[in-house]
Amino acid sequence: MHVYTHPACLAHDTGPTHAERPQRLAAVTQALRERVPGLQWHEAPRAGVDALSRAHAPSLLSTVLETAPAGRIMLDPDTALSPDSAEAALRAAGAAIAAVDAVLGGATARAFCAVRPPGHHATRDTAMGFCLFNNVAVAALHALDVHGLSRVAIADFDVHHGNGTQAIFERDPRVLFASSHQMPLYPDTGHASERGVGNIVNAPLPPGAGSEAFRAAWESKLLPAIDAFAPQLLLVSAGFDAHRRDPLAQLQLEADDYAWLTMRLAAIAEQHAGGRIVSLLEGGYDLDALRDCSVAHAQALLAGGRTPLPMA
Numbered sequence: 611m612h613v614y615t616h617p618a619c620l621a622h623d624t625g626p627t628h629a630e631r632p633q634r635l636a637a638v639t640q641a642l643r644e645r646v647p648g649l650q651w652h653e654a655p656r657a658g659v660d661a662l663s664r665a666h667a668p669s670l671l672s673t674v675l676e677t678a679p680a681g682r683i684m685l686d687p688d689t690a691l692s693p694d695s696a697e698a699a700l701r702a703a704g705a706a707i708a709a710v711d712a713v714l715g716g717a718t719a720r721a722f723c724a725v726r727p728p729g730h731h732a733t734r735d736t737a738m739g740f741c742l743f744n745n746v747a748v749a750a751l752h753a754l755d756v757h758g759l760s761r762v763a764i765a766d767f768d769v770h771h772g773n774g775t776q777a778i779f780e781r782d783p784r785v786l787f788a789s790s791h792q793m794p795l796y797p798d799t800g801h802a803s804e805r806g807v808g809n810i811v812n813a814p815l816p817p818g819a820g821s822e823a824f825r826a827a828w829e830s831k832l833l834p835a836i837d838a839f840a841p842q843l844l845l846v847s848a849g850f851d852a853h854r855r856d857p858l859a860q861l862q863l864e865a866d867d868y869a870w871l872t873m874r875l876a877a878i879a880e881q882h883a884g885g886r887i888v889s890l891l892e893g894g895y896d897l898d899a900l901r902d903c904s905v906a907h908a909q910a911l912l913a914g915g916r917t918p919l920p921m922a
């Protein structure tokens with residue numbers, strides 16, 4: 611399995627008290643290096659403007675790439691842009707593109723992008739919710755438009771609804787978007803009634819829902835939808851902020867829940883997509899939970915599919 615990251619992703623400066631801080635990414639990469647043998651590490655390239663433009667309006671590209679702030683500025687109350695943010699955003703989206711190229715080119719079946727800023731709240735024209743570019747949307751459109759795929763599924767288990775990803779694809783039947791998330795919670799979208807053109811499947815969960823309700827939502831609703839869509843590539847918006855230790859939400863999951871879901875997703879990828887999965891780090895704001903959950907996720911990605919993995 612390939613892992614894509616870049617030191618520039620650590621230099622995106624959100625300020626001294628911001629939850630989305632560089633230590634998050636450092637915790638993930640250190641835990642993966644120490645606890646998951648067999649990963650092939652790669653430096654993420656920069657995304658090109660052509661690749662970004664498939665998902666984003668020129669106005670957002672200009673905001674992120676050309677503002678060149680002298681110091682840190684806030685694009686909204688949550689979303690910072692620092693002098694080093696443009697490079698971080700280019701490397702984060704570039705990781706997603708390189709991972710898709712590697713997986714669809716046959717170099718590996720699985721890839722994980724250990725990057726920040728996260729992406730799934732960014733809409734076509736608006737950076738929001740800690741996100742500048744929508745990395746998973748850039749990846750999906752690269753797979754569709756450059757590699758010629760016709761069906762890409764995005765599984766989003768971040769505790770927040772991926773409103774940006776949904777908005778970019780809600781009229782694009784080539785993409786299935788399946789999300790579990792806490793509701794009520796930022797950004798207050800993701801009701802079950804939001805169906806797009808039949809390609810959006812939302813499973814909102816109440817605060818305190820816990821492992822059983824989370825697994826039931828995936829087992830009964832989200833996984834069958836992905837299976838029925840028969841994706842040629844499975845992308846994952848891997849946020850770990852539904853963990854019980856996370857300070858921003860109350861869904862009360864354990865690291866084992868991420869191993870379980872990743873194994874289920876890997877089985878569907880084996881069935882339809884030649885095992886091909888590209889997973890991207892989204893949220894997750896407790897460092898210990900980030901370490902445990904990213905390790906559980908990566909181990910399941912490594913083992914998932916053909917080889918049964920004993921559940922921890």
Ligand SMILES: [Zn+2]
Pocket residue numbers: 768769770849851892893894
């Ligand atoms: Zn989140």
